[in-house]
Amino acid sequence: MESSRFGLLVFTIAILASSALSDLVLSKVDRRIYLTSHIVRISSTLKVENAGPETLSEVLLPFPELQVKNMAYLMATPHEGKGKVKNSVVALPVEAANPKDMPPALSFYSADVQLVVHQESAYYLSPYAVKVQSLSVKLPDSRIESYTKLENTKIHGSEINYDPYENLPAFSYSPIVVHFESNQPFAVAQELVKEVEISHWGNVKVTEHYKLIHGGAQSKGEFSRLDFQARPNVRELLIEPRYPMFGGWRTAFTIGYGLPFQDFLYESEGKRFLNITFSSPMVELVIDTLIVKVYYKFNKLSMLREPLMLISGFFFIFVACIVYMHADISISKSSASYLAKQQWEEVQAAIQLVQNIISWCLTTHDKLEASLRDLSRMGDVQSCKAARKAADDLLKELSKELKPLLAFLQSSPSAAQILPKVEELVAKERELQEKVMVKHSTVVDGYEKKSGARDIENRVALQQQKLIALRQEVDDLLEFIDEI
Numbered sequence: 001m002e003s004s005r006f007g008l009l010v011f012t013i014a015i016l017a018s019s020a021l022s023d024l025v026l027s028k029v030d031r032r033i034y035l036t037s038h039i040v041r042i043s044s045t046l047k048v049e050n051a052g053p054e055t056l057s058e059v060l061l062p063f064p065e066l067q068v069k070n071m072a073y074l075m076a077t078p079h080e081g082k083g084k085v086k087n088s089v090v091a092l093p094v095e096a097a098n099p100k101d102m103p104p105a106l107s108f109y110s111a112d113v114q115l116v117v118h119q120e121s122a123y124y125l126s127p128y129a130v131k132v133q134s135l136s137v138k139l140p141d142s143r144i145e146s147y148t149k150l151e152n153t154k155i156h157g158s159e160i161n162y163d164p165y166e167n168l169p170a171f172s173y174s175p176i177v178v179h180f181e182s183n184q185p186f187a188v189a190q191e192l193v194k195e196v197e198i199s200h201w202g203n204v205k206v207t208e209h210y211k212l213i214h215g216g217a218q219s220k221g222e223f224s225r226l227d228f229q230a231r232p233n234v235r236e237l238l239i240e241p242r243y244p245m246f247g248g249w250r251t252a253f254t255i256g257y258g259l260p261f262q263d264f265l266y267e268s269e270g271k272r273f274l275n276i277t278f279s280s281p282m283v284e285l286v287i288d289t290l291i292v293k294v295y296y297k298f299n300k301l302s303m304l305r306e307p308l309m310l311i312s313g314f315f316f317i318f319v320a321c322i323v324y325m326h327a328d329i330s331i332s333k334s335s336a337s338y339l340a341k342q343q344w345e346e347v348q349a350a351i352q353l354v355q356n357i358i359s360w361c362l363t364t365h366d367k368l369e370a371s372l373r374d375l376s377r378m379g380d381v382q383s384c385k386a387a388r389k390a391a392d393d394l395l396k397e398l399s400k401e402l403k404p405l406l407a408f409l410q411s412s413p414s415a416a417q418i419l420p421k422v423e424e425l426v427a428k429e430r431e432l433q434e435k436v437m438v439k440h441s442t443v444v445d446g447y448e449k450k451s452g453a454r455d456i457e458n459r460v461a462l463q464q465q466k467l468i469a470l471r472q473e474v475d476d477l478l479e480f481i482d483e484i
Helices: 002-016 065-070 225-230 300-326 336-378 381-411 419-448 453-483
Strands: 024-034 040-050 073-076 088-098 107-109 115-121 129-138 144-147 153-156 159-168 175-181 187-198 203-214 218-220 250-260 265-268 271-274 290-296
Touching: 115 129, 336 381, 336 419, 336 453, 381 419, 419 453
Parallel strands: 024 129, 107 218, 187 290
Antiparallel strands: 024 040, 040 088, 073 088, 115 175, 129 159, 144 175, 153 159, 187 203, 203 250, 265 271
């Protein structure tokens, strides 16, 4: 079937171009086929020579039916030959892009690689005779499953060269097949709806609605993210979806952006023109269906919108300033919030005084302990008794200062939550004070009775343990109240 289509195409070209076939000759043809992505790009440079006496203005460029059906882009640019030659020579670079010219494998497992097949002719299809021609096929990498081997076929890494071939007649054809690995994403927009809205506020708003599909080989079996992440040398089509897209998988999304008004809209001869691309900004994207909608609405009354917005804005700022200057937003001293704040500040001050008194008491306890150490070192009982009497007098004075502070805290509603801890702190300190005095009297009595040091230590050992525990409790309560 394919050969009959090719024969019909050749026959049609031969009938239409019979007048030009005998005189034109392709002196040199260089072709490069790029298969590095899912879009096949073919670049051909033809040196065309007119061997006849008549002047010709046309050069026929035939293409196989498969390429014609999938062709998305074609460009040909003539360049006059240089130098002294007998016949007229023109160089004709031709570039073509076929977005769907590589059929992938039907399906593959997510842990496998994707293989694709490209079919081509090693000879340039032309209604003219070709003197010298070459073909280079560029692949994504050097991993090639198979390829057609002809005379003068060479492979260098990821590039296959078929050249040179000389003195080929018109319509020469030699099919080749390249089977290779390509893990590039086959991004296909089944439908792209592009909405362009022209605004008189200084920008052009563009909204693009995509229905995207990965046109590569479909994945078989269940998807395993662990296997997917462990695959080497794999690139996936990723536009921040929740999952990587394998062949046949679909997604839909919308992107929007603004463009500066002055760069895309201009006026000429009283008419306004919009100069904007209708394609997609995404690289390597094939679009099956493209729908472009341009919105332009203009009402003369809308020209007053911006001045009115500015006037309204300044008016509201002016009113707000007047209200602010005349409004009394200060807190009244008779308000409940102010009174509550003032009471809490008074409670904080009273608690701070209680903490200072308790800290002074603890310092006095430490001085009594120091007098016992001096007694054991120097044996001066009278000095130790004097230190105890001074400490006792001081502790009594501090106890008197605590009474009004506790009475205030007990009468203040603001201190209801912290009062139990303060009362516990005072009680623990008094218990600690009593035990310190008992220990001090026991040690002094022992020295007066000439008891041994070890005997005295044994008599106060239990008291010392209780003193350490009580001191720790007092310190913990002080820290707790300080944090509050």
